Amino acid sequence: MSESKIERLISEDGIRCDGRRLDEIRPIKFQLGVLKNTDGSAYVEWGRTKILVGVMGPRESHPKHLALSDKARVEAYYRMASFSVEEWKSPAPSRREVELSKVIREALEPAIFVEFFPRTSIDIFIEVLQADGSTRCASISAASLALVDAGIPMRDLVASIAVGKVEGKLVLDVQDKEDKAGESDMPMAYMPSKNAVTLLQMDGQITHDEFLQSIELLKKGCIEVYKKQKEAIESHFKSAVSNGEEA
């Protein structure tokens, strides 16, 4: 009896192994402007996941032949520190890191007014310091704040979160343990004020009904993340609002 209790990820009254309800997100803390040598930066603590993002640009594209004549070239570099996971991670870029870089870039590019800066490049450097699931979601959410901090014009902030299926139940904001034991994982990136989805992935198996339920749950979660992002922006720039005189 006691043994089975330890193995269960969700208790009978719907409480998850870290004490959250099924549709509860982890505590999220965003911070802007943490780095000096970048144009914009953000740091996020998403439960036990810790990520640092730096943005450089828009700046002259190098090498020049890669510059696009009609828009800025957006590039994301997702990297996990060797100490970010339980086992040591090889510092060489893995297949997964390359893929996530592409996926994150494609989730952020629709939000950026890339056509404002033809022939330039915008580089987004993402360093995962500690990984505990949903690193792509945390990276996208933090990167959109770093872009705001860099003063790059955007349509909306991109908020991102994942829904998983664990022990037959849909859970919001999957952590590493649930991701590994669960039946499916579905991250989404979303621009709430545009009602536009910029990233939707899924692995594992779910039914059509569960998919529709997941979408609703994801939107709800993204809006919660979006609120946290706005709070972070407000607290970072609040000194600017205090009745200043401007030319």
Next chain:
Amino acid sequence: MTTFFEPRQLVSPGTLLAEGNYQPGFNVYRDDGKYYASMVGLADIRNNVISVIPLRGCYIPQPGDVVIGKVVECISTAWMLDIRSPYQGVLFASEFLSKPLNPLKEEARRYLDVGEMVVATVMAFDRTRNPSLTARDHGLGKIHRGTVIDVDFTRVPRIIGKKGSMITMLKKETGAQILVAQNGRVWISGKSRDEEAVIAEAIRKIEAEAHTTGLTDRVREFLVNKRR
């Protein structure tokens, strides 16, 4: 016709600002009859034009702007200037010298070398080509003396002040020549290096406290105390 913000309210990208018959100004975009902010800044409405005063961002050249550029490259009949923007400025020899430059007879470097600073204005810029600059007007040209400091470009309006109040005060209190360029560079030319350093410090103070009230008086006090 409704607006959803208080004047000078802090907004971030994606914030809905207004709905109806308005004009989108700086850092505002229209989508399906609605107006949204595209940058973090302070929302503002003037004559039906909604704009956002940016708090972060890089300099984008506008025709007519006075800029201070640093030479980074000498080409046969032109110089490439770093103007603290994603796009380098191009200064053709004909726009700097009063006579044509024959690259077969003399080098462009004789007149302007890498690392030197130039005051210029933006002639034309449309983002498809690099901004072309000219230094052939009164008060423009190579900088021979003084100090040039880099400031945050979003703080330039504050360093100038309302109707030039801040810059007028700085000049009056110190007697130095000061030029605030639109691209976030300030040229200071005083009687001595020390005096220039004091003015630079005062400008750093303006930059740091840009959004506080009574700043002009505090900066004046700072200068008076330093003079003692």
